[in-house]
Amino acid sequence: MTNTNNLFSSWEVLEEEIRRCVRCPLHRSRKNAVPGEGNKKSVVMFIGEAPGATEDEMGRPFVGAAGKLLTMIMESVGISREGVYITNVVKCRPPGNREPKDDEIEACSIFLKSQIALLKPKLIVTLGNIAGKTVFSMGKREWVGVMKMRGKRYELTIQGIQIHVIPTLHPAAALYNPQLRSMLESDMKLVKSFIDEITSSMKSSTSDKTKPRTLLDYIK
Ligand code: URA
Numbered sequence: 669m670t671n672t673n674n675l676f677s678s679w680e681v682l683e684e685e686i687r688r689c690v691r692c693p694l695h696r697s698r699k700n701a702v703p704g705e706g707n708k709k710s711v712v713m714f715i716g717e718a719p720g721a722t723e724d725e726m727g728r729p730f731v732g733a734a735g736k737l738l739t740m741i742m743e744s745v746g747i748s749r750e751g752v753y754i755t756n757v758v759k760c761r762p763p764g765n766r767e768p769k770d771d772e773i774e775a776c777s778i779f780l781k782s783q784i785a786l787l788k789p790k791l792i793v794t795l796g797n798i799a800g801k802t803v804f805s806m807g808k809r810e811w812v813g814v815m816k817m818r819g820k821r822y823e824l825t826i827q828g829i830q831i832h833v834i835p836t837l838h839p840a841a842a843l844y845n846p847q848l849r850s851m852l853e854s855d856m857k858l859v860k861s862f863i864d865e866i867t868s869s870m871k872s873s874t875s876d877k878t879k880p881r882t883l884l885d886y887i888k
Contacts, residue, residue, distance in 0.1 A: 673827070676782040679708060685779070686759045692775040694760035694768075700727035704755025704783060711870075712752040712863060713789040714738075715780070717798040717838060718768050724761035729754050734840035738795070741839070741853055745860040753787055755780065757802045773802055781806065785827045790866050792831055793859050796838025803833060814838075819855045821862060834859050 676682035686703040689695055702719040705728055714730075722732030730738050739749050758768040758776045768776075780802070784792075794800040797814040804811040807824030811817065817835045824833050836855035842848040 671785075673781075673785070675778065675785050675827070677786070679786060682779065682782050682786070689759070689776075689779075692760075692772045694758065694762060694772055697763050698760040699724050701759045702727055702729050702756060702761075703759055703779070704729055704753060706749070706753035707751055708753060708787065710752045710787070711790040711866060712747075712793070712859075713784070713787055713791070714752055714754045714793045714795060715799045715803060716754070716756045716795045718756050718758040719761040720765055720840075721761065729756055730839075733843060734838070737843055737849075738839040741849075741856050745853070745856045747856065747860050747863065753783075753789070755783055757799050767798060773798070777802070777806070781827060784829065784831075788829050789831055791859070791862060792833045794833060794835045796841065799838075800835040803835075807831070807833070818851065819858060821858070832862065834862065 671677040676685060683703045687701045689701060695701075702723050716730060719729065720732045720734065723729055723735070729735070742749055742752075757780060758772055759779055760776075762768050762772070784806075792803055794803050800814050800817055801811045803826070804817075804822075804824065806826045809822070809824055814835060814837060818837060820834070822833045822835075824831050834855065836859075837848055837852045839852060842852045
């Protein structure tokens with residue numbers, strides 16, 4: 669069940685396709701594919717690189733050591749993990765936790781594109797170099813490495829949707845490096861303040877529509 673862009677047009681079909689995917693060799697060594705999880709009505713999407721050993725075991729994203737750090741930092745700045753949608757560039761674990769190869773990323777890209785088209789996020793947070801590079805390439809924008817790009821907000825158009833993107837570090841890089849950890853924390857504060865901006869502009873646009881009109885609204 670795909671739409672005119674050949675993307676999956678329902679979450680159920682998409683997740684089922686991911687679980688039984690054989691588009692690249694990573695399916696041979698996986699225990700479980702990891703489609704993603706979280707709030708499918710959220711306007712915020714977090715994208716990592718690929719499942720690790722714990723994620724492969726459990727079929728859920730970011731549940732190992734890096735995931736625990738990510739969740740802790742998110743919650744410490746006031747972002748609820750359950751409130752956002754979290755996924756990865758590739759949905760199956762690369763053996764030995766190596767980086768996914770370009771052809772694996774390409775074979776899997778239909779799934780991430782479909783997730784973006786279904787969710788229509790206002791903000792994407794990319795975690796690490798591979799996620800940043802992949803999302804910027806989908807938005808046809810130059811990527812010059814995570815250390816140069818992180819901690820700023822960019823506007824991209826992906827699948828015809830205008831999306832703000834904040835690249836940050838991969839939490840695994842910050843696990844044993846206090847300097848990188850404080851960069852991740854500071855980027856996450858930027859993410860939180862932009863989420864607050866989006867939330868308040870969404871609230872004011874709904875309250876504008878529901879506000880009863882008075883004669884004064886029609887007088888310039
Ligand atoms: N690293 C990732 O990039 N994704 C996960 O889900 C877990 C670890």
